[in-house]
Amino acid sequence: MQKILIEGGRPLNGSVRINGAKNSAVALLPAALLADSRVTIEGLPDISDVYTLGELLEEIGGEVSWDGQTVHIDPDQMVAMPLPNGKVQKLRASYYFMGAMLGKFKQAVIGLPGGCYLGPRPIDQHIKGFEALGAKVTNEQGAIYLQADELKGARIYLDVVSVGATINIMLAAVKAKGKTIIENAAKEPEIIDVATLLTNMGADIKGVGTDVIRIEGAESLHGCQHTIIPDRIEAGTYAIAAAAQGQNVTIDNVISEHVEPVMAKLEEMGVTVEHNDEQLHISPRESLKNVDLKTLVYPGFPTDLQQPFTSLLTGAHGTGVVTDTIYSARLKHIDELRRMNASIKVEGGSVIVSGPTRLEGARVHASDLRAGASLIIAGLMANGITEITGVDHIDRGYEQIVEKLNALGARVWREDMTEQEVIQFQDS
Numbered sequence: 001m002q003k004i005l006i007e008g009g010r011p012l013n014g015s016v017r018i019n020g021a022k023n024s025a026v027a028l029l030p031a032a033l034l035a036d037s038r039v040t041i042e043g044l045p046d047i048s049d050v051y052t053l054g055e056l057l058e059e060i061g062g063e064v065s066w067d068g069q070t071v072h073i074d075p076d077q078m079v080a081m082p083l084p085n086g087k088v089q090k091l092r093a094s095y096y097f098m099g100a101m102l103g104k105f106k107q108a109v110i111g112l113p114g115g116c117y118l119g120p121r122p123i124d125q126h127i128k129g130f131e132a133l134g135a136k137v138t139n140e141q142g143a144i145y146l147q148a149d150e151l152k153g154a155r156i157y158l159d160v161v162s163v164g165a166t167i168n169i170m171l172a173a174v175k176a177k178g179k180t181i182i183e184n185a186a187k188e189p190e191i192i193d194v195a196t197l198l199t200n201m202g203a204d205i206k207g208v209g210t211d212v213i214r215i216e217g218a219e220s221l222h223g224c225q226h227t228i229i230p231d232r233i234e235a236g237t238y239a240i241a242a243a244a245q246g247q248n249v250t251i252d253n254v255i256s257e258h259v260e261p262v263m264a265k266l267e268e269m270g271v272t273v274e275h276n277d278e279q280l281h282i283s284p285r286e287s288l289k290n291v292d293l294k295t296l297v298y299p300g301f302p303t304d305l306q307q308p309f310t311s312l313l314t315g316a317h318g319t320g321v322v323t324d325t326i327y328s329a330r331l332k333h334i335d336e337l338r339r340m341n342a343s344i345k346v347e348g349g350s351v352i353v354s355g356p357t358r359l360e361g362a363r364v365h366a367s368d369l370r371a372g373a374s375l376i377i378a379g380l381m382a383n384g385i386t387e388i389t390g391v392d393h394i395d396r397g398y399e400q401i402v403e404k405l406n407a408l409g410a411r412v413w414r415e416d417m418t419e420q421e422v423i424q425f426q427d428s
């Protein structure tokens with residue numbers, strides 16, 4: 001087990017390249033199993049979630065070969081192998097095997113997913129969609145059993161706007177008979193990316209990126225080649241780090257439209273943000289102003305950047321109120337930031353940050369992926385050394401984060417945890 005250490009206070013300068021989007025990658029890989037021939041996906045991020053999904057595709061008989069950031073998936077020998085536990089519990093997106101396997105094999109057994117603990121994360125809308133398509137769905141001992149004689153297109157209204165349910169229903173509906181209409185669908189760019197892959201495979205999908213998606217089911221889908229979109233959350237994380245500690249930072253390989261809410265908030269704080277189609281340039285002022293922040297479904301401010309942004313607010317003048325309307329319990333970073341001397345309180349469903357505070361290095365724990373990003377940003381801002389445990393969470397979503405930050409001028413490194421630390425960590 002490793003920990004990440006940061007010697008804070010150093011300015012960031014230079015450029016950083018963003019990799020393929022985690023939340024696309026984790027859906028594109030299961031989606032590939034719907035094809036009858038080889039699917040190639042280019043630009044995948046080098047993160048543990050991607051490799052876990054590759055291994056799950058192999059477990060069901062897929063041939064998966066890697067060539068750097070490109071993967072070739074040969075679905076020829078795939079079977080409806082049950083995946084009731086094991087690797088499915090290491091990440092959230094294993095739930096996409098439900099929709100994809102139901103679409104392809106009309107049956108699936110998939111253990112309930114893991115992923116970041118952000119408060120309750122039900123999958124009732126996924127199940128509602130599968131049932132509407134004609135599947136019988138039961139939950140037995142922590143695994144979801146799905147079975148259908150035939151999938152038939154249906155009209156499905158989502159009671160909550162859900163990224164996962166929208167994608168999962170799409171994965172099953174592309175192989176259902178007739179027309180499916182998903183109403184109140186989510187509009188995140190990753191959903192468009194998955195629909196692009198499915199369309200390249202021969203699926204007929206209209207309306208992605210709006211809240212009504214229309215799908216005409218197909219008998220079969222074929223292999224194709226697809227290049228993933230850049231990771232807007234990784235781009236946002238580096239933009240926030242640059243606003244906190246940067247002088248002149250360029251963020252490369254960004255679709256600027258995807259990060260508009262983050263740019264708008266940084267500008268409101270007094271950060272200068274320039275952009276062209278593929279790059280962001282961030283140059284912060286000496287003194288930043290605190291702002292309020294509310295997370296919303298896309299195109300609102302993403303919940304996945306709420307925790308990193310909160311760290312930035314600790315160094316800004318005045319008071320900011322942060323409200324996460326998607327995951328109100330996404331607050332595990334708060335106590336850790338307090339340990340670093342941040343002036344933060346939680347009142348009702350909101351986080352109130354007062355600043356500016358000079359953060360102090362401390363031993364802190366990343367209990368989830370974006371709490372990890374938040375603590376890394378706090379560590380870059382802090383006096384002295386910050387030690388962060390829970391690195392496995394960070395490695396689920398950030399490619400080469402230590403190397404990328406060092407290339408910008410930070411001083412960040414990994415160390416193996418001592419036996420004593422591992423015991424303390426496991427007891428906590």
Ligand SMILES: CC(=O)N[C@H]1[C@@H](OP(=O)(O)OP(=O)(O)OC[C@H]2O[C@@H](n3ccc(=O)[nH]c3=O)[C@H](O)[C@@H]2O)O[C@H](CO)[C@@H](O)[C@@H]1O
Binds near residue numbers: 125162164
């Ligand atoms: C792998 C992946 O893409 N993860 C992202 C995805 O997670 P995920 O797909 O799990 O998140 P959803 O969009 O489904 O969740 C949005 C909200 O809907 C609720 N809900 C969701 C499904 C359901 O059946 N019932 C229900 O009540 C959730 O509890 C949450 O409050 O979108 C989240 C919201 O942008 C991001 O934080 C995650 O990074």
Ligand SMILES: C=C(OP(=O)(O)O)C(=O)O
Binds near residue numbers: 093397
């Ligand atoms: C919550 C996240 O991931 P997951 O849904 O995979 O747990 C995230 O990427 O911030």
